[in-house]
Amino acid sequence: MAQQTYTVTGMTCEHCVRSVTEEVGALSGVTDVAVDLPTGEVTVTSDQELGVDDVRAAVEEAGYKLTA
Incomplete structure (x- = not known):
């Protein structure tokens, strides 16, 4: 398991x-x-480390901005 905070x-x-x-x-x-x-x-929390670009794209799709 991997856990990342943005x-x-x-x-x-x-x-x-x-x-x-x-x-x-x-x-x-x-x-x-x-x-x-x-x-x-x-x-x-995910099964594997996620790419920050994938997370950023999902956040932007929701209408918000990933800053860190």
Whole structure:
């Protein structure tokens, strides 16, 4: 199992959290997505290490920006 934490900007409500969770959760190998709305931290647990570009694309598809 691999776990990575990213910072996402632009999220303001629970709808935002659901959107990011759904898009990132759809990536191959992802087993869990935990979003902390106040800090913007998104922790992704997966079967294998994910490429940051894949996560960035999923976050942008949801309408937000991956900053770290």
